[in-house]
Amino acid sequence: MSAPDPKFLSFTSQKSLTARLILSTLTGKPIRVSQIRSTSTTPGLAPHEVSFLRLLDSITNGSRATFSHTGTMFHYEPGLIMGSIDGQGAIGEVTDCSLPNTITRGVSWFLTPLCILAPFAKKPVNVRFSGEGVITGATECGDVSVDTVRTAILPLYEKFGISTAKLEIRVLQRSCAGPGGKGGGGVVELKFGSQVRLPKTLHLHRSPGRVRRIRGVAYCTGVSSSNNHRMIHVARGILNPLVADVHIATQYDQAPLVSSGDKNSKSGKKTTGIGFGISLVAESSVDGVLYSADVASPSRGGVTSEDIGKQCAYQLLEVISQGGCVTKVGTETVLVLMAMGSEDVGRLRLGRDVVGTEDAIGLARDLQKFGASSWGLRDVDEDDSGDIIVTVKGIAVGNVARKIA
Amino acid sequence: AKGRNSRRRTYRTIDLARMMYKDTMTPADVLNKWRGAEDEEENIEEDDEDIFFKKSNQEKSDELAEDRAIPILDYDELESKWSLEDNLEALRRRFATADLLKEKIEDSGSDDE
Numbered sequence: 135m136s137a138p139d140p141k142f143l144s145f146t147s148q149k150s151l152t153a154r155l156i157l158s159t160l161t162g163k164p165i166r167v168s169q170i171r172s173t174s175t176t177p178g179l180a181p182h183e184v185s186f187l188r189l190l191d192s193i194t195n196g197s198r199a200t201f202s203h204t205g206t207m208f209h210y211e212p213g214l215i216m217g218s219i220d221g222q223g224a225i226g227e228v229t230d231c232s233l234p235n236t237i238t239r240g241v242s243w244f245l246t247p248l249c250i251l252a253p254f255a256k257k258p259v260n261v262r263f264s265g266e267g268v269i270t271g272a273t274e275c276g277d278v279s280v281d282t283v284r285t286a287i288l289p290l291y292e293k294f295g296i297s298t299a300k301l302e303i304r305v306l307q308r309s310c311a312g313p314g315g316k317g318g319g320g321v322v323e324l325k326f327g328s329q330v331r332l333p334k335t336l337h338l339h340r341s342p343g344r345v346r347r348i349r350g351v352a353y354c355t356g357v358s359s360s361n362n363h364r365m366i367h368v369a370r371g372i373l374n375p376l377v378a379d380v381h382i383a384t385q386y387d388q389a390p391l392v393s394s395g396d397k398n399s400k401s402g403k404k405t406t407g408i409g410f411g412i413s414l415v416a417e418s419s420v421d422g423v424l425y426s427a428d429v430a431s432p433s434r435g436g437v438t439s440e441d442i443g444k445q446c447a448y449q450l451l452e453v454i455s456q457g458g459c460v461t462k463v464g465t466e467t468v469l470v471l472m473a474m475g476s477e478d479v480g481r482l483r484l485g486r487d488v489v490g491t492e493d494a495i496g497l498a499r500d501l502q503k504f505g506a507s508s509w510g511l512r513d514v515d516e517d518d519s520g521d522i523i524v525t526v527k528g529i530a531v532g533n534v535a536r537k538i539a
Numbered sequence: 540a541k542g543r544n545s546r547r548r549t550y551r552t553i554d555l556a557r558m559m560y561k562d563t564m565t566p567a568d569v570l571n572k573w574r575g576a577e578d579e580e581e582n583i584e585e586d587d588e589d590i591f592f593k594k595s596n597q598e599k600s601d602e603l604a605e606d607r608a609i610p611i612l613d614y615d616e617l618e619s620k621w622s623l624e625d626n627l628e629a630l631r632r633r634f635a636t637a638d639l640l641k642e643k644i645e646d647s648g649s650d651d652e
Binding site for chain 2: 148149150151152242243246272275276277278342344345346372375376377378419427428429441444445448449451452454455457462463486489490491492493495496498499502508509510511512513520522
C-alpha cells in the first residue's frame with residue numbers, strides 16, 4: 135500500500151470529489167484519493183461522500199471502493215454504468231438511495247453529478263432519494279435547491295442531443311435543512327430516461343442574449359405560507375423594474391416527519407427540515423441560456439423572509455452580470471459532457487468570473503488528468519462584455535452499452 | 540465601470556490559458572496572479588523556494604474548503620452595489636427591456652460571424 139499503484143490516478147483532498155468519481159467512472163480509470171480531511175478533527179470521508187459512493191455502486195456493475203482505516207484515503211475502481219436494473223441494486227427499476235440523517239449537503243449535490251453519468255448508462259436511471267438526510271432546499275453549504283436543478287440544469291441536456299422529455303425530477307416531499315443543518319426528510323425521484331450513444335457537443339459562443347423573463351419557486355416547509363409571499367414581494371420589488379415578466383410559484387408543504395428515536399413521544403415521530411427559501415431562474419432570449427440564484431433560510435433561524443427574498447434577487451443580478459451562456463452552477467455539467475462527448479470541438483462562452491474560479495481551473499486540470507484534451511481560451515471579440523470563449527474537444531467516451539446508435 | 544477597466548489589464552485571457560495547466564501552482568495561486576492581486580511578489584517568492592511550506596498551507600485551507608455551487612457572497616455589499624443607478628443601468632443592457640436600437644446593432648454584429 136505504501137507505493138501507489140501506477141494504474142491509479144492520484145488525487146488529494148475531498149475537493150471536487152464527485153467530479154473526480156464521475157470522471158473516473160466515465161473514462162474507466164481507477165483513482166486513488168488521499169488526504170481527505172486529513173488535518174481535520176473529523177478526518178476521512180463525510181457521510182454524504184460515503185452515500186455518493188454507495189449510490190455509484192448501486193447504479194454501476196463491478197465498481198469497487200476500498201478505504202483505509204481512517205477513511206482519509208480510498209481506492210475506487212469503476213465498473214460499467216448500468217442504470218437501474220432489477221436485481222442489481224434496483225427494485226421495480228427504481229434504485230433506492232437512502233441518506234442518513236447526518237448529511238449536511240442538499241440532494242442537489244447528489245443529483246447534479248448523477249445526471250452527468252445517467253446519459254451514459256445502459257438502462258434508464260431512476261433513483262429515489264429518501265431517508266432522513268434528504269434536503270431538497272438550498273443549504274448553507276452552498277448547494278442549490280432541487281428546483282434549480284430541475285429548472286436550470288436539466289434543460290442544459292437538451293443541447294447535447296439528450297431529450298429532456300424523458301427527464302424528470304419529482305419532489306414528493308420537500309424539506310429544508312434540519313436542526314444544525316443536518317438532515318431533512320424529503321423524498322425526491324429522479325427519472326433519467328434518455329440514454330444516448332454519444333452526446334453531441336455544444337456551440338454556445340454567440341451572444342448570451344438578454345434576460346426576457348424570470349421564473350422561480352418559493353418554498354416553505356413547516357412554516358406559515360405567508361413567508362412565500364413576503365419573499366416574493368421583496369424579490370419582485372428588485373427585479374420588476376428590470377423585467378416585467380416575473381412569475382414565482384409558491385410551494386407550501388408541511389414539515390416532514392422522521393422517527394425521533396424518542397420512545398416517550400406518542401407517535402415516535404418528530405418534524406424536521408423546517409424553513410423556507412427561494413429559487414430564481416432568469417431565462418434569456420437565446421434558447422438554453424439560464425441564470426439561477428438560490429437562497430434558503432439558515433437552519434438556526436433568525437433571518438426574515440424579506441431578507442431571503444432580497445438576497446436571492448441580488449444574487450440573481452450578480453449572476454446575470456457575470457454574463458456568459460452558462461453560469462457557475464451549470465459549468466460542471468456542460469464542460470464534462472462536452473469533454474466526454476463526440477470528437478468535435480465545442481465552443482462555450484463563459485463569463486470571466488465563471489472561468490476564473492478555483493472550481494473551473496480544478497475541473498480543467500482534472501479533465502486533463504483523465505485524458506481529456508485541454509481547453510483553449512480566447513476573448514470574445516464581437517462585443518466588450520469581456521467574456522471568454524472556452525473551446526473543448528471531446529474524447530468520445532460514449533456509451534459502452536450502445537455501440538450502435 | 541472604472542473598476543472593471545483597470546481590472547481588465549491584469550485580467551488577460553492569455554495569461555490564464557498559460558497558467559491553467561501549470562501543476563506547480565494551485566488554482567488559488569493562479570487566480571491571485573491572474574487578477575494581479577497585491578501579494579503577487581509574495582507569491583512568486585513562494586513558488587521559488589517554499590513549495591513544501593506552501594503545500595501544508597494548502598492543506599489547511601482545503602480542510603475548510605468544501606465544494607460549493609453557490610459562492611459565499613456578501614449580501615450587504617451586493618445590495619449597495621445594485622442600489623447604485625450606474626450599476627443598474629449597466630446591467631440593464633442584459634435585459635430585454637433595453638432600448639431596441641441597441642438590440643439591432645448587437646444582433647447584426649453577432650450574425651456577421
